[in-house]
Amino acid sequence: MSAQPHSETASYVADDPETALKYAIQHIRGDDRVQIVEGVIEPLSPTWGHEKAADRIRNQIAPIVSKLGCLSGSGNLDLPGSSNWYVPDVAVVPEELAEAEALVPDQTLLIVEVTSTSNGDTDRIVKRRRYAEYGAPLYLLVDRQQRTCTLFSVPGDFGYTRVNGPHPFGTPLPLPAPFDLELDTSEF
Template sequence: MSTAPEYDSDDPERALKYAVQHIRGDRAQIIEGIIEPVTPTWDHESAAETIRGQILPRARELGCITGSGNLDLPGSSNWFVPDIAVVPAAQAKGATALLPEETLLVVEVTSDSNADTDRIVKRKRYAEYHAPLYLVVDRQEKSVTLYSEPGRLGYTRVDGPHPFGARIRLPEPFGLDLDTSDLV
């Protein structure tokens, strides 16, 4: 479990991650060393809620919670705030940040301002840091893609893109079909 980095002026990564956690007002994330505010629109939140509502019952059965807590990528200048992460409740308790490998599923919903970040940068980094499942809800392309089997060179299994309205299978431990018709 990752904990909040303490300020250390001799370590730029720790100093940057400390700073992003202490920004007043909106939440922020660090994407490849650039601090970006996290300010989703209601349309964006509606798409995330559609997915969350379908996975929440199964997440609870698995002893997990769903949320948008911090994910630390140690050894890099990245500190992500996913739209949804499914994590074991016991690991989340008392944690400031978790590692992508501690999630069961990460979901990102694209926005006009960050679609390529979710499609390219986060997909690469989540695989590198072993997030087992990465679901991209691409509102610009009106599609959903599930990435699995992570490795240093990326995800080795891709299911999609599927157009909004299709059903997409989340493998075990979820074992459920997501209905994307409400995303249309």
């Protein structure tokens, strides 16, 4: 898709619904964060159990993320040409791109989504399809309802072409290069 950071200078055009919607959610007052999934604005309000899983992953990958000159967080991901603006639970991105307002999925090294009862199918189906479409190289789905982890890799025209899982929590999950580590899933 793109090797450059997402443009922060996109102009607001009243007759462009995608731009207007994405502009509006970026200018919400207060600390409320939202994402747009297939044109529907969704507020983000993760539970502590949800945050625990994301935190366990960030802690395990932190040494490698640092060595790679990257950082991990939950910054904005734009999917240009669609009505989608995602806020993943964890994304690993090159540090030199960190000042951008938003990145596109192919600028990440890894995206992690942790399911919630209210929107698990969004992470299982919609985001998996869209992340592959937009070239995210690795998508880790931590399914708290099914108590499984699945790693999707090698994005193709019709979705990810490699699937490792689902594995029950407690099963070590290997993350391929550039991470080359075994993820401990026992505390999700």
